[in-house]
Amino acid sequence: MKKIAKLLCVFAALALAMPAMAQFNLKKAINSAKKVGEAVTLTDEDMNNYVKEYITWMDTHNKVCEPDHPYTQRLNKLTEGLTSVNGTPLNFKVYWVVDVNAFACADGSVRVFAALMDIMSDEELLGVIGHEVGHVANKHSKKAFKTALLASALKDGVGATGGTAAALTDSQLGDLGEALTNAKFSQKQENEADDYGYDFLKDNGKNPWAMSMSFKRLKAIQEEQGIGKTSKINQLFSSHPDLDKRIQRMEKRAKDEGITPPAQK
Numbered sequence: 001m002k003k004i005a006k007l008l009c010v011f012a013a014l015a016l017a018m019p020a021m022a023q024f025n026l027k028k029a030i031n032s033a034k035k036v037g038e039a040v041t042l043t044d045e046d047m048n049n050y051v052k053e054y055i056t057w058m059d060t061h062n063k064v065c066e067p068d069h070p071y072t073q074r075l076n077k078l079t080e081g082l083t084s085v086n087g088t089p090l091n092f093k094v095y096w097v098v099d100v101n102a103f104a105c106a107d108g109s110v111r112v113f114a115a116l117m118d119i120m121s122d123e124e125l126l127g128v129i130g131h132e133v134g135h136v137a138n139k140h141s142k143k144a145f146k147t148a149l150l151a152s153a154l155k156d157g158v159g160a161t162g163g164t165a166a167a168l169t170d171s172q173l174g175d176l177g178e179a180l181t182n183a184k185f186s187q188k189q190e191n192e193a194d195d196y197g198y199d200f201l202k203d204n205g206k207n208p209w210a211m212s213m214s215f216k217r218l219k220a221i222q223e224e225q226g227i228g229k230t231s232k233i234n235q236l237f238s239s240h241p242d243l244d245k246r247i248q249r250m251e252k253r254a255k256d257e258g259i260t261p262p263a264q265k
Helices: 002-012 044-061 070-078 114-119 122-137 140-153 170-181 187-203 209-225 243-256
Strands: 091-095 102-104 109-113
Touching: 044 109, 044 140, 044 170, 070 091, 070 114, 070 122, 091 114, 102 122, 109 114, 109 122, 114 122, 122 140, 122 187, 122 209, 140 170, 140 187, 187 209, 187 243, 209 243
Parallel strands: 091 109
Antiparallel strands: 102 109
């Protein structure tokens, strides 16, 4: 519990650096006067290139756990059999950082933060992953990426050479990362991601109770530490709808289908 409290104090205080982990390396401030750029046409190829550029930048600017690291081995064992979603190959990595978070990109790249792994069981982590994969499958991640791209990194338009969208600068990639971190999904999108995540886990031989278990864990942490709705823990799953409703929805599905929850360790 002391370890959890220490982690929560860290991210609640804007994720001040800890000796054992690198801090999540995104720009801490961006121009508040953001504007969507002039009409910009982005082809699917452009979008794919920008997503690839972004995740490469993220993997370069954050410490990625090595293949033989215990965090990586745990995640690999946990996600065994989760190879693709709607034809998009999935790949998983762990960032050794203090932020309590996880995200998935439109190209199927799923990144789980070590601090989140420290406070969640395997089943709870599966719920997080199922939810994030749900956003990919429903193209929420792609839409959010495009919106953030136009509102931050490409707010002044896109330079092109020979019909190819220009590569992003380090500064633009930092702006893009910050915009994506602060992005919010709608209530409809969150419900769609939850439902898809539930089905995705079930169809791949995982217990879908993981969805409600992950929500209950986040809620318990909030209650234990007195963290408000604006905290980064809550931002992980947004507040639309609130965790109570999401827990009820996922538990009802599992009970209606006669699925037994996993044994608590």
